[in-house]
Amino acid sequence: MxxxxxxxxxxxxTGYKGWGSLWRTPEPxxxxxxxxxxxxxxxxxxxxxxxxxxxxxxxxxxxxGWLGSGNIGRNTTIIRSNYLLPGNEPFYEFSMKLWENMEQxxxxxAMVSQRGILNLIHTDAQRDAYRRRGNAMRFAGxxxxxxxxxxxxxxxxxxxxxxxxxxxxxxxxxxxxxxxRHDGVAWGYARGADLLGVDLIQNCEVTGFRIENGxxxxxxxxxxxxxxKKVGVAVxxxxxxxxxxxxxxxxxxxxxxxxxxxxxxxxxxDGVITFGAGHFYVSQSDxxxxxxxxxxxxxxxxxxxxxxxxxxxxxxGGMALMPAIGRARLLRAWGGIMDMSMDGxxxxxxxxIEGLYLNAGWxxxxxxxxxxxxxxxxxxxxxxxxxxTAAAYRLDRFARGLVIDEKGMGAQPNLH
Amino acid sequence: xxxxAPITALGGSLARVQSFGALAIAENxxxxxxxxxxxxxxxxxxxxxxSLPGPGLWHAGNGIAAFWTGPGQWMIEAPGRATEDFAxxxxxxxxxxxxxxxxxxxxxFEIASTAGAGPILALMAKLVxxxxxxxxxxxxxxxxxEHMSVxxxxxxxxxxxxxxxxxxxxxxxxxLETAAARLQGD
Amino acid sequence: xxxxxxxxxxxxxxxxxxxxxxxxxxxxxxxxEGAAEAFYDYVYLRDNPAGVHRELWFHEQGDRSWLVVTxxxxxxxxxxxxxxxxxxxxxxxxxx
Numbered sequence: 001m002x003x004x005x006x007x008x009x010x011x012x013x014t015g016y017k018g019w020g021s022l023w024r025t026p027e028p029x030x031x032x033x034x035x036x037x038x039x040x041x042x043x044x045x046x047x048x049x050x051x052x053x054x055x056x057x058x059x060x061x062x063x064x065g066w067l068g069s070g071n072i073g074r075n076t077t078i079i080r081s082n083y084l085l086p087g088n089e090p091f092y093e094f095s096m097k098l099w100e101n102m103e104q105x106x107x108x109x110a111m112v113s114q115r116g117i118l119n120l121i122h123t124d125a126q127r128d129a130y131r132r133r134g135n136a137m138r139f140a141g142x143x144x145x146x147x148x149x150x151x152x153x154x155x156x157x158x159x160x161x162x163x164x165x166x167x168x169x170x171x172x173x174x175x176x177x178x179x180x181r182h183d184g185v186a187w188g189y190a191r192g193a194d195l196l197g198v199d200l201i202q203n204c205e206v207t208g209f210r211i212e213n214g215x216x217x218x219x220x221x222x223x224x225x226x227x228x229k230k231v232g233v234a235v236x237x238x239x240x241x242x243x244x245x246x247x248x249x250x251x252x253x254x255x256x257x258x259x260x261x262x263x264x265x266x267x268x269x270d271g272v273i274t275f276g277a278g279h280f281y282v283s284q285s286d287x288x289x290x291x292x293x294x295x296x297x298x299x300x301x302x303x304x305x306x307x308x309x310x311x312x313x314x315x316x317g318g319m320a321l322m323p324a325i326g327r328a329r330l331l332r333a334w335g336g337i338m339d340m341s342m343d344g345x346x347x348x349x350x351x352x353i354e355g356l357y358l359n360a361g362w363x364x365x366x367x368x369x370x371x372x373x374x375x376x377x378x379x380x381x382x383x384x385x386x387x388x389t390a391a392a393y394r395l396d397r398f399a400r401g402l403v404i405d406e407k408g409m410g411a412q413p414n415l416h
Numbered sequence: 417x418x419x420x421a422p423i424t425a426l427g428g429s430l431a432r433v434q435s436f437g438a439l440a441i442a443e444n445x446x447x448x449x450x451x452x453x454x455x456x457x458x459x460x461x462x463x464x465x466x467s468l469p470g471p472g473l474w475h476a477g478n479g480i481a482a483f484w485t486g487p488g489q490w491m492i493e494a495p496g497r498a499t500e501d502f503a504x505x506x507x508x509x510x511x512x513x514x515x516x517x518x519x520x521x522x523x524x525f526e527i528a529s530t531a532g533a534g535p536i537l538a539l540m541a542k543l544v545x546x547x548x549x550x551x552x553x554x555x556x557x558x559x560x561x562e563h564m565s566v567x568x569x570x571x572x573x574x575x576x577x578x579x580x581x582x583x584x585x586x587x588x589x590x591x592l593e594t595a596a597a598r599l600q601g602d
Numbered sequence: 603x604x605x606x607x608x609x610x611x612x613x614x615x616x617x618x619x620x621x622x623x624x625x626x627x628x629x630x631x632x633x634x635e636g637a638a639e640a641f642y643d644y645v646y647l648r649d650n651p652a653g654v655h656r657e658l659w660f661h662e663q664g665d666r667s668w669l670v671v672t673x674x675x676x677x678x679x680x681x682x683x684x685x686x687x688x689x690x691x692x693x694x695x696x697x698x
Contacts, residue, residue, distance in 0.1 A: 238652075240648070240649075240650030240651075240652075241650070241651070241652045244649075244650075249643075249647040249648065249649060249650075250647065250648070250650065251646040251647055251648070252648065252650060253622065253623075253648050253650050254650055254652070254675070298619075298620050299615075299620045299657070299673075300622070300623075300650065300655055300657060300675045301675050301678065302652040302675050302676045303675070303676060303677065303678055307603060307615070307678075309615075309616045342645075342646045398642065398645075398646040399642045399646075411645045411646055412621075412622070413622070414620055414622070471609035471610055471665070472609070472610050472611070484665075485665065485666075486665040486666050486667065487609070487665065487667060487685075487687075489665075545614040545616065545617075547611075547612070550611075557610060557664070557665075558663060558664050558665060559613075559617060559663055559664065560614075560616060560617055560663040565662075565663045
């Protein structure tokens with residue numbers, strides 16, 4: 001089944017009877033060449049790229065719940081490549097380029113919308129920092145523009161420019177950044193992988209790894225043992241508890257991050273805006289709801305729900321920046337579990353166990369990384385060599401002193 | 417000559433006082449403060465004849481008062497003695513302890529009710545996340561008030577003191593004033 | 603979340619700041635054999651359990667005590683709190 005404008009019209013005229021399931025529901029086989037643990041965005045993108053780019057066969061994705069039931073369905077849908085450090089920025093720019101061609105490639109509408117992201121500047125020092133960041137982005141082939149106050153005012157005249165504590169002095173704009181339909185990304189990769197013969201196995205929780213002589217032979221699951229030549233784990237949020245089954249401790253703490261959506265309003269926020277003096281970022285969905293979020297709650301959690309103080313903090317950030325939203329009612333709040341790594345950057349690497357690979361530690365930046373994470377993890381699984389843009393995401397970088405500490409916070413996960 | 421007339425933490429030449437129905441809030445510019453901390457293994461002193469209170473408590477006597485601020489740490493208050501070197505007096509009374517002048521680091525607001533405990537409890541419920549019903553006379557604790565760190569002292573059934581950072585005096589007054597005014601409107 | 607402070611009773615978690623796993627109390631000996639490996643483990647690796655977790659909270663807007671709080675990371679239920687000082691001294695066998 002291929003999606004096209006013609007097909008949409010045809011189905012509309014024939015009672016939508018021709019639409020089938022987007023993917024099969026296969027029974028697990030006894031063994032595979034590649035088993036990907038985790039049917040979220042990263043796991044599905046990994047399976048898709050393994051089959052599509054690296055020509056791998058006999059691939060299965062094992063998902064504890066339903067496809068896309070984790071953080072791919074719980075984020076604020078922002079895509080961007082505005083990082084500073086050389087270990088990060090080329091990777092995220094690679095991801096941005098994949099976003100730009102994704103829908104044509106997997107023939108699915110992921111509603112990728114390059115509506116731009118504006119990081120607001122509130123102090124002179126912050127302008128210097130963003131100027132440096134903008135230059136670093138350009139070095140990696142990304143786009144960036146440093147805006148002055150009047151240019152920001154022309155874009156968003158209703159922002160609170162006169163706030164005494166946090167006056168707006170300008171912004172760093174990346175026009176190619178934007179948003180994407182989070183579930184659509186998971187569904188698009190799932191369908192694309194399924195069409196390439198990948199078995200997507202839902203309601204199949206991995207309960208253990210069979211490891212002999214330092215080599216992984218397969219995984220124990222709630223649906224029986226499944227053998228595998230190579231196992232890739234992409235379960236961010238739960239990396240700690242899954243890898244503990246393989247006897248590993250990780251440089252990761254799990255934390256809860258909340259996000260929010262307001263009632264639907266008439267369109268007035270064209271792009272993504274981030275507050276530079278507090279933790280608040282907002283965009284407006286196509287349905288009109290304001291989608292926004294803030295900081296993690298700050299304590300270890302696997303609860304997928306947070307507490308009220310952070311909601312107050314986020315609301316205060318929003319009110320400092322855009323008092324116009326003060327009367328909007330909050331429709332929903334939810335939480336997702338983040339793999340907060342010790343330096344705020346992810347891990348895509350082999351482990352000490354042969355045949356076992358790890359994709360983890362995405363902190364709260366995993367959504368934008370989905371395509372590149374899948375591509376780079378697939379390349380590592382298929383070739384045992386890292387993708388050039390992901391070569392710094394080593395598991396042993398902490399032991400070797402090669403951390404990628406974008407925020408300069410040190411080994412304090414709740415501050416990244 | 418430069419005019420060096422002193423001003424209060426709120427910037428006035430006189431301490432600010434304002435009434436909101438049954439509640440009156442007064443800036444207490446005359447309160448001397450000194451912190452007292454035990455050194456390791458030292459015995460607890462009885463400075464100027466005042467027995468130091470335990471965790472969560474405030475105790476007045478002999479013209480001064482003290483409240484517990486942390487394990488082995490107290491703040492000593494002396495009403496009306498802000499212009500003296502009060503820390504030196506405390507140090508003399510407790511020479512084995514670490515004593516630090518705090519008068520100009522903090523500012524105090526005294527809240528008095530003319531209608532008993534009711535308005536005090538209602539104000540506390542609006543301002544601090546402390547169980548007001550369990551915070552009887554003689555209680556004192558440090559807590560957050562609109563994200564600012566303050567000491568709250570229940571001096572009597574109908575008296576509450578809020579002691580906060582002097583640099584945040586205006587913000588604390590604004591918080592107290594707003595809450596008290598809203599109670600008045602209820 | 604309300605944290606049962608051993609000295610002050612139930613206090614709102616908002617008054618506290620969070621540091622992480624209480625194993626951070628057990629700082630390795632920097633002069634010992636294998637100190638680099640021990641410090642890597644101490645600084646970077648975490649058990650990160652889904653369930654009961656012993657962790658350090660600092661009563662910043664309070665009495666400035668460090669507490670070891672036992673909390674369930676799945677339900678956020680708080681099971682107890684001790685003064686970190688007491689925990690550390692007990693680990694040293696009560697020596698000052």
